[in-house]
Amino acid sequence: MAVKRGGLIIFEGLDRIGKTTQSKLLYDHLTLECGLLCERLSFPDRSTQIGSLIDSYLQRKIDFNDHTIHLLFSANRWESIDLMRTKLLQGYTLIVDRYAYSGVAFTQAKGLDIKWCQSCDVGLLKPDLVLYFHRNKQSNCLSFTGDERYETKSFQEKVEFYFEQLRSSSSEQWKDVNVIDKHNVEMRDKESIQNEIRLYVKNCLDGIKSNHIDELWK
Numbered sequence: 001m002a003v004k005r006g007g008l009i010i011f012e013g014l015d016r017i018g019k020t021t022q023s024k025l026l027y028d029h030l031t032l033e034c035g036l037l038c039e040r041l042s043f044p045d046r047s048t049q050i051g052s053l054i055d056s057y058l059q060r061k062i063d064f065n066d067h068t069i070h071l072l073f074s075a076n077r078w079e080s081i082d083l084m085r086t087k088l089l090q091g092y093t094l095i096v097d098r099y100a101y102s103g104v105a106f107t108q109a110k111g112l113d114i115k116w117c118q119s120c121d122v123g124l125l126k127p128d129l130v131l132y133f134h135r136n137k138q139s140n141c142l143s144f145t146g147d148e149r150y151e152t153k154s155f156q157e158k159v160e161f162y163f164e165q166l167r168s169s170s171s172e173q174w175k176d177v178n179v180i181d182k183h184n185v186e187m188r189d190k191e192s193i194q195n196e197i198r199l200y201v202k203n204c205l206d207g208i209k210s211n212h213i214d215e216l217w218k
């Protein structure tokens with residue numbers, strides 16, 4: 001019997017909002033409890049030569065202008081595309097921390113044009129599901145600060161604005177994951193977020209009926 005392809009599931013959102021924790025929990029659930037073939041990836045993939053340039057940039061060891069670093073982030077996705085397609089067709093579900101949406105939102109926050117930002121990623125594999133981690137803006141219980149570039153409150157707020165724009169104009173299947181509790185006071189507990197995600201993922205995987213993979217933004 002032909003293998004059914006796996007799903008391409010993207011975790012998106014601001015820095016330090018809980019994507020990595022949740023993607024690991026999902027990976028454990030899909031592999032250990034559901035017995036599915038599954039792999040986790042993240043962008044930037046700092047293990048490649050391009051990824052190592054990006055890593056040095058993020059750690060402020062080297063500089064690039066805004067267009068150049070955007071192209072490097074995009075190239076870092078393109079260098080994975082063949083492996084990702086092969087894995088999906090072998091039946092692996094790919095759980096991916098960040099994708100082209102981060103590319104666009106972070107670079108737009110520096111003032112570059114959306115059309116140019118998107119153009120570099122046109123034709124990448126189109127996700128089956130984008131889990132968009134967000135918070136209610138009134139909530140104050142998230143800290144975005146860290147040592148890498150971009151990890152300041154003011155910059156993250158700009159990025160958030162552009163993420164919201166992308167979210168409202170995208171044709172891909174996006175699901176909002178609000179990480180703040182309904183009283184707007186504290187983070188929701190990990191289990192309740194994970195349970196919500198599992199439902200979205202189950203529906204997504206059940207809905208994949210053909211092995212065809214669309215192209216992003218085409």
Ligand code: NYM
Nearest residue numbers: 015043044073074098099102103106150
């Ligand atoms: N980032 C990530 C971009 O600016 N453009 C991109 O295309 C991608 C994939 O890199 N602050 C930014 C977002 C993060 C930083 O990501 C490092 P992470 O997930 O912390 O390794």
